[in-house]
Amino acid sequence: MGRGVRTVQRYEALGLPVIRVHCRPRSSVAAFADEINAWIETRAMFSQAAVVPIPRPEWEQMLSETFRLRTEVRELRAIVNRLQTRERDLQIA
Numbered sequence: 153m154g155r156g157v158r159t160v161q162r163y164e165a166l167g168l169p170v171i172r173v174h175c176r177p178r179s180s181v182a183a184f185a186d187e188i189n190a191w192i193e194t195r196a197m198f199s200q201a202a203v204v205p206i207p208r209p210e211w212e213q214m215l216s217e218t219f220r221l222r223t224e225v226r227e228l229r230a231i232v233n234r235l236q237t238r239e240r241d242l243q244i245a
Contacts, residue, residue, distance in 0.1 A: 167191065
């Protein structure tokens, strides 16, 4: 399914057709591919309509903003490191 364990456990609560091998909440599971495929086909969260593509200009703007924020975080970390060093030097003196 290409999902994490917790996500699939949530899907189980929504009716994902799995069988608990030892009938306990944390036991291994088994499933039949045709039942899983049928379940996926009935869920809106897996439909193509649920996927909303981001327009390219908006995507490029978000990517640019991400790089700007990364640079800002690096600069802020450098400032914090300098201040911590200065504080240690003052405590020693």
